[in-house]
Amino acid sequence: DAGVIQSPRHEVTEMGQEVTLRCKPISGHNSLFWYRQTMMRGLELLIYFNNNVPIDDSGMPEDRFSAKMPNASFSTLKIQPSEPRDSAVYFCASSSGTGRPSPQHFGDGTRLSIL
């Protein structure tokens, strides 16, 4: 089975530009999570979806960040406009709400560098 697929693997862009990160969860998983990882803050949950509906977006840093899940097989995390402090590794993870226990399966992450 394919795991969680994230793209791009690396992104380097200049501040002010729009950045879009993409995620394809594991087929059949009904929960999707976006995390940000930095040395200073560790692993932070930004937002998560259940059945394509955003459940908790309290971790989204500010209005420059937005996330969508238009269907069960695709999600995006957008930063507009981007700033140097947004540089981090962004992980997408998915999980099944059924079955016991159900861990989160992580993608390989997107390393984002804002110059």
Add this chain to the structure above:
Amino acid sequence: AQTVTQSQPEMSVQEAETVTLSCTYDTSESDYYLFWYKQPPSRQMILVIRQEAYKQQNATENRFSVNFQKAAKSFSLKISDSQLGDAAMYFCAYRRTNTGNQFYFGTGTSLTVIP
């Protein structure tokens, strides 16, 4: 809200020796899941082991085992016969069983294996 605490930011172990990484959590729920994830320098998040709170028996996966103390809300990871490939960041995670499917991660413990 649930919190997960890893009080050891860094640990080291001699190759072939045993090391224990600690994790405590705070919850008012009686049924939940606990996980340990490993993040090597490749930055992939890899599930190491999982434990269901209603099971008293400690989970074991080859050289990895846990000491689950439900009353003390403690979930430590023991790595036996440490290998160089075990060097990584280790994250403890808690997952609720009721609605939401949210995970809570600790801040991680960086494990160094000394040859």
